[in-house]
Amino acid sequence: MDVIALDDPTDAQIREWHRVLAAVHAADPGAEPAPDPERTTARLLGAEPGSRQRLWAAADGGRLAAVAALRLPGAPGADRPAEIDIQVRPEWRRRGLGGRLLAVAAGGLRADGRSSVIAQVLAGTPAVPFLESHGFECVLTLKGMLLRLDELPAGRVARLVAQGPAGYRLVRWRGVVPDEHATALAGAKTAMADLAEYEGTPWDAHRVRETAEMVAKRGDDLYTVAALDGAAIAGFTEVVVPLGAAGRAAQYDTAVVPEHRGRRLGIWVKAAMLQWLAGERPEVREIETDNSGDNEHMIAVNEELGFRVERESLEYQAAAAALPAPPLAARVPETRS
Ligand SMILES: CC(C)(COP(=O)(O)OP(=O)(O)OC[C@H]1O[C@@H](n2cnc3c(N)ncnc32)[C@H](O)[C@@H]1OP(=O)(O)O)[C@@H](O)C(=O)NCCC(=O)NCCS
Known part of the structure; x- marks a missing residue:
């Protein structure tokens, strides 16, 4: 050998x-x-x-x-x-x-x-x-969590989307971020830095685009939904539908900028993502996500959406x-x- x-x-x-x-x-x-x-x-x-x-x-x-x-x-x-x-x-x-x-x-x-x-x-x-x-x-x-879309109670997603907080506007895009939102997305990703303790490189428009291009190069599809406060991104969520995924998509980053937290923006962008995917990618039956075991807020948001803990991973x-x-x-x- x-x-x-x-x-x-x-x-x-x-x-x-x-x-x-x-x-x-x-x-x-x-x-x-x-x-x-x-x-x-x-x-x-x-x-x-x-x-x-x-x-x-x-x-x-x-x-x-x-x-x-x-x-x-x-x-x-x-x-x-x-x-x-x-x-x-x-x-x-x-x-x-x-x-x-x-x-x-x-x-x-x-x-x-x-x-x-x-x-x-x-x-x-x-x-x-x-x-x-x-x-x-x-x-x-x-905590590896899984959402089975066919187990979602009818109307839950539409209700959560309709209950979005006042003063914000939803935008969404597939693949690389449109130029008009690139700097704002980098700003929102920087706000996540407290969770990503290994990231030594700061986020800028170039790195945001490069990351999305990397996903496309693998043949995977990246979907992003963001909540705008004026031109700034107050919160966003990303889901990737992998090539040959056999019905399972993967949750990527979700973050709400600190000064916008506590207004249910996280659940709003995630619910809007589910609604979009249901129309755009009906073959997606499940979404998986990994949450840091001490990220109680994100785990609570996921549980409210219907995600259940499936496995525990360790880094x-x-x-x-x-x-x-x-x-x-x-x-x-x-x-x-
Ligand atoms: C984890 C994995 C890579 C180990 O490969 P491996 O070739 O069996 O490992 P080694 O023979 O080099 O083991 C070295 C030492 O690791 C420890 N170890 C490995 N497997 C173990 C087991 N099942 N139980 C207890 N100790 C274990 C032991 O100390 C072992 O030394 P020993 O055999 O003299 O007691 C293999 O089990 C695997 O492919 N698992 C699935 C994929 C995975 O989880 N990969 C890890 C990502 S880094």
Whole structure:
């Protein structure tokens, strides 16, 4: 079993990579939908704008037993942490492959001048003891909530939209923000900064557009609804309908600027989003969202809309210095249990 870099993966390697993801999902489906091959291809071939990625795999001839993706947002040496995702086929676990891939990725992390790395994993899965035995610490608990649209009581969404606070106006757009709202959206995203403790880069119109272009490049559709106070955005919500999503959309950012909080703007923009999606994307049956476990207000808004807690995710972080050194050329035993 060799660890190889896949910086320029072939079609066969992409197919194999996808098989690893599918095997991991089949063994432990959790609340996640099955991975989609087109999406895997798009992710492996295109690093997101403003970000680079490094890929490695543990290869048994042409077959891949385990894969690792290291996402490097921003410029090399940037003060932002990298993100690591390692997936090991169930029949190849507890043989040190995950640890070997992590050590190789740690080399890539240091080579890029990063000081830390984060990983998001499901609570109660082997990822927890794996990361904790490799120098990671849990820094955030996320409640994964799901809204099943066909379980929404009739009329609830229309009623919430109709009850919007006086003095505000709703606007909405698909994809990249229209020029007239770009600076205002950057301002509203900056107001979220208290929640996003890892964001070292300030929001501006350029970064707002770049993030939306990144979503489009993956083949996903970004929908935004915002509440305007004059020309300023007082609150907004974003939902992404992923390519090949099989009926499930993902909630992205929702924020209400501090001086506009307490007026039910959050639930208003979210209800308007549900109403828009029902007409625009009727195939969407479910919306998933992750909320920081201590973000009680957003969880309350989601519960009022009908979201229910499905799973708990944990965000782990490790300093580059705490990670294992790149491995020696030791080989993993070829026999499987
Ligand atoms: C988490 C995962 C990557 C671990 O891969 P792996 O190849 O089995 O890990 P390793 O063999 O290198 O394990 C190294 C150490 O981690 C710990 N560990 C790993 N799996 C464990 C488990 N199920 N229970 C307890 N400890 C575990 C142990 O300390 C282990 O050392 P040991 O086998 O000598 O006791 C794998 O279980 C997986 O693919 N899970 C699903 C995807 C996922 O959640 N990925 C995490 C994203 S970073």
